[in-house]
Amino acid sequence: MTTTTAISYNFAYLDERTKRMIRRAILKAVAIPGYQVPFGSREMPLPYGWGTGGIQVTAAVIGPKDVLKVIDQGSDDTVNAVNIRRFFQRTTGVETTTRTTEATLIQMRHRIPEAPLAEGQVLVYQVPVPEPMQRLEPRETTTRVLHALAEYGLMHVKLYEDIARYGHIATTYDYPVLVNGRYVMSPSPIPKFDNPKLDMNPALQLFGAGREKRIYALPPYTPVESLSFDDHPFEVQRWDEPCALCGATDSFLDEIITDDRGSRMHVCSDSDYCQSRQQAPAGQAAASEEQAIA
Amino acid sequence: MYVAVKGGEAAILSSYELLAEQRRGDTGMPELSVSQIRGQLKLAVDRVMTEGSVYDPELAALAIKQAAGDLVEAIFLLRAYRATLPRLGTSVALDTGRMQLDRRISATFKDLPGGQVLGATYDYTQRLLDFTLLANEESSKDGARSEANASVAPTITPRVVDLLNHESLIETHEVPAGDPAPVDLTRTPLRFPADRATRLQNLARGDEGFLLAMAYSTQRGYSHSHPFVGEIRVGSVELELAPEELPFTISVGDMELTECEMVNQFAGSKTEPPQFTRGYGLAFGHSERKAMAMSLVDRALRAEELGEAIEAPAQMQEFVLSHSDSLEASGFVQHLKLPHYVDFQAELELVRKMRTSQKAGAGKQATGEQP
Numbered sequence: 314m315t316t317t318t319a320i321s322y323n324f325a326y327l328d329e330r331t332k333r334m335i336r337r338a339i340l341k342a343v344a345i346p347g348y349q350v351p352f353g354s355r356e357m358p359l360p361y362g363w364g365t366g367g368i369q370v371t372a373a374v375i376g377p378k379d380v381l382k383v384i385d386q387g388s389d390d391t392v393n394a395v396n397i398r399r400f401f402q403r404t405t406g407v408e409t410t411t412r413t414t415e416a417t418l419i420q421m422r423h424r425i426p427e428a429p430l431a432e433g434q435v436l437v438y439q440v441p442v443p444e445p446m447q448r449l450e451p452r453e454t455t456t457r458v459l460h461a462l463a464e465y466g467l468m469h470v471k472l473y474e475d476i477a478r479y480g481h482i483a484t485t486y487d488y489p490v491l492v493n494g495r496y497v498m499s500p501s502p503i504p505k506f507d508n509p510k511l512d513m514n515p516a517l518q519l520f521g522a523g524r525e526k527r528i529y530a531l532p533p534y535t536p537v538e539s540l541s542f543d544d545h546p547f548e549v550q551r552w553d554e555p556c557a558l559c560g561a562t563d564s565f566l567d568e569i570i571t572d573d574r575g576s577r578m579h580v581c582s583d584s585d586y587c588q589s590r591q592q593a594p595a596g597q598a599a600a601s602e603e604q605a606i607a
Numbered sequence: 608m609y610v611a612v613k614g615g616e617a618a619i620l621s622s623y624e625l626l627a628e629q630r631r632g633d634t635g636m637p638e639l640s641v642s643q644i645r646g647q648l649k650l651a652v653d654r655v656m657t658e659g660s661v662y663d664p665e666l667a668a669l670a671i672k673q674a675a676g677d678l679v680e681a682i683f684l685l686r687a688y689r690a691t692l693p694r695l696g697t698s699v700a701l702d703t704g705r706m707q708l709d710r711r712i713s714a715t716f717k718d719l720p721g722g723q724v725l726g727a728t729y730d731y732t733q734r735l736l737d738f739t740l741l742a743n744e745e746s747s748k749d750g751a752r753s754e755a756n757a758s759v760a761p762t763i764t765p766r767v768v769d770l771l772n773h774e775s776l777i778e779t780h781e782v783p784a785g786d787p788a789p790v791d792l793t794r795t796p797l798r799f800p801a802d803r804a805t806r807l808q809n810l811a812r813g814d815e816g817f818l819l820a821m822a823y824s825t826q827r828g829y830s831h832s833h834p835f836v837g838e839i840r841v842g843s844v845e846l847e848l849a850p851e852e853l854p855f856t857i858s859v860g861d862m863e864l865t866e867c868e869m870v871n872q873f874a875g876s877k878t879e880p881p882q883f884t885r886g887y888g889l890a891f892g893h894s895e896r897k898a899m900a901m902s903l904v905d906r907a908l909r910a911e912e913l914g915e916a917i918e919a920p921a922q923m924q925e926f927v928l929s930h931s932d933s934l935e936a937s938g939f940v941q942h943l944k945l946p947h948y949v950d951f952q953a954e955l956e957l958v959r960k961m962r963t964s965q966k967a968g969a970g971k972q973a974t975g976e977q978p
Binding site: 392 | 615616618619683686687689690691693794795796797798799800925929935937938939940941942945946947948949950952953954955956957960961964
């Protein structure tokens with residue numbers, strides 16, 4: 314893999330005026346946590362719906378000293394993650410990594426890394442549908458008013474109807490959250506398992522929706538609460554078995570079908586987390602496993 | 608499993624090679640050149656320029672070649688190229704009244720000043736496959752060309768709508784005070800409600816197939832319109848710049864355009880007398896289907912302004928404008944090819960949980976227990 318920058322395009326592809334426009338939108342988003350800021354999203358060399366919002370945010374904030382990690386569905390090696398990482402390698406030449414702890418900038422789709430994040434790290438989310446109420450009310454003119462009035466009855470009714478029908482809330486990913494007690498926000502289609510990681514996270518979390526042309530943000534240490542009812546508190550998914558590869562009991566597991574007779578195993582969706590646990594000295598992994606079980 | 612734990616990068620690089628091979632096809636055949644595409648697939652080039660929002664036949668032809676003839680993909684390539692181009696200036700508003708006409712038809716008047724010019728059109732061809740083209744020869748009817756090609760003298764040809772205007776039978780649009788610059792949709796995101804200039808920009812870039820279907824729906828009872836083609840004109844118009852530091856305008860070249868003015872009956876309202884209203888369509892090159900569809904949809908979208916009930920999809924701004932862009936639509940539909948196994952895993956757990964509780968519920972009912 315070459316790390317030379319493609320000469321014909323500006324650093325990180327976008328021209329500087331476009332980056333400045335995006336940075337202004339990001340600053341506004343940081344100032345009003347959870348509020349969707351419209352921005353002049355550009356046509357990127359990757360298709361809409363494939364992470365163009367995240368790519369534009371990353372392009373606007375990345376610097377030559379950044380260390381970039383890109384994941385899709387928790388993994389650094391899925392084709393879309395590889396493609397986006399190659400895009401930034403070609404256009405910036407920055408160092409890339411798969412290690413969550415070593416990255417300064419992490420662009421991701423559908424998962425938050427399992428390893429805790431630190432101050433100074435920036436997480437960039439790829440967002441398909443920034444408006445949490447779009448499925449309930451497709452007209453943006455109306456949802457804008459609902460946000461302005463903090464009128465979220467519609468969302469609560471939807472969650473209540475789930476309970477009335479199924480006995481529990483039937484939203485498993487893209488589970489809506491209330492940010493800083495003010496705006497209801499889509500956390501992007503992460504599993505609700507990841508929702509608690511949004512809350513009071515020391516890292517800066519930026520959300521980019523390219524096709525829908527919106528940016529929003531969670532500054533470090535922002536309170537983020539998953540919507541729930543007193544008698545139906547928010548719950549995350551649990552598995553009955555540990556990861557088949559590293560034995561983790563605290564991570565989100567993917568089901569892998571291993572043959573055509575329906576045999577399956579469960580492994581960590583976060584490939585970096587799983588590999589670091591497998592590479593760690595046996596005693597240490599076992600100890601943390603015991604801890605987790607206890 | 609294409610999201611193999613390792614090897615995604617090697618797979619992508621191999622895919623590039625396969626794609627290049629597929630595009631090139633049989634190497635025993637001569638390679639298609641960009642100038643051939645530009646010269647002989649003009650209508651494809653025109654569509655790519657229109658929806659790609661760049662008037663550059665050569666780059667559009669290159670995009671078509673690179674996309675192996677997939678026009679939506681070619682439009683994407685051209686748009687991505689366009690996205691980072693600087694804005695050098697703003698042209699003077701085009702005067703299509705001074706168009707050098709290749710074609711001009713009106714369905715509302717049999718004869719009119721400037722006349723009807725049929726020009727090049729598929730309209731009156733009998734759609735019979737021409738097997739002489741299959742034999743790789745020019746069509747047999749090449750003889751009469753020089754006479755048909757005699758170009759129409761460049762004069763000012765008044766627009767049909769201007770003729771109607773002499774009787775005040777058609778609405779007019781005054782230039783608003785101060786002639787404010789329109790929103791640039793490629794720089795400012797679309798927000799609702801959108802004004803007409805913004806809507807027209809969106810429609811001009813919109814997917815031809817989508818607009819055609821929306822326009823068609825207005826003819827089948829989904830919104831009531833009684834449209835007439837006031838005029839379609841195809842030809843070249845001079846593009847001029849007016850630099851601030853110069854007291855005159857500079858011509859920067861000619862561009863070929865298709866313009867459609869649709870005329871619609873309007874019963875009048877409390878403030879307006881009965882008259883005709885207008886729908887407008889404009890496209891690069893020779894793109895009649897696009898320009899006509901655009902003008903019908905433009906008129907339908909003016910429902911609110913004209914006090915008409917908004918009942919049909921073609922009248923709903925958010926419905927039409929949010930879904931017209933082929934890049935947005937194609938990208939989001941096709942993103943479903945990306946791995947979704949984390950979300951699917953979450954759904955799998957949910958369905959299992961719901962089945963378990965349903966079974967438990969059924970068991971209880973069978974034994975007469977209350978849940």
